[in-house]
């Protein structure tokens with residue numbers, strides 16, 4: 663039992679929440695929410711922008727510390743010089759601004775990565791306070807509802823067994839998946855009071871020839 667539980671009693675089971683508004687991301691501040699999703703459709707201009715950026719020779723891998731003020735410039739330097747990339751830059755700048763505003767940050771750690779295979783294929787929790795994840799192309803992040811999992815089987819608790827047979831995933835559990843374009847805030851283990859309650863998630867498998875474009879923002 664954590665110190666918080668001893669002091670205030672057990673918190674309600676962590677849960678996911680969804681909003682169709684950007685402002686709904688503030689729901690992550692609720693104690694029982696460990697995944698907050700802004701559900702949205704990417705407009706056609708942004709989708710075209712994503713395709714253009716993905717059609718370059720070198721796989722994209724940007725890792726930058728940015729501010730809401732310099733993120734556009736920083737991306738202009740880091741992204742390939744392709745026509746139509748501006749819509750993607752505008753969208754990422756919006757997300758950096760929202761993330762910094764929500765958590766009262768001056769800077770954010772930005773990673774924009776093109777992926778052609780699963781990066782963290784096992785279910786896990788992140789050792790961060792709260793990470794923003796958006797998949798601009800390809801399959802998006804998968805996660806487990808609290809009543810679908812046995813946290814004691816995470817990490818070493820799996821005894822070397824794969825997630826499919828370790829007992830981590832309860833029988834009949836549905837693996838949940840975020841939708842492309844949606845903006846997800848994943849509360850990790852280092853959010854105050856959230857130890858042992860971080861959202862359990864994984865990168866999806868990527869099929870041969872499929873490309874993902876993944877944005878993550880962290881507290882820098």
Ligand SMILES: [Fe+2]
Nearest residue numbers: 782786787788
């Ligand atoms: Fe993760």
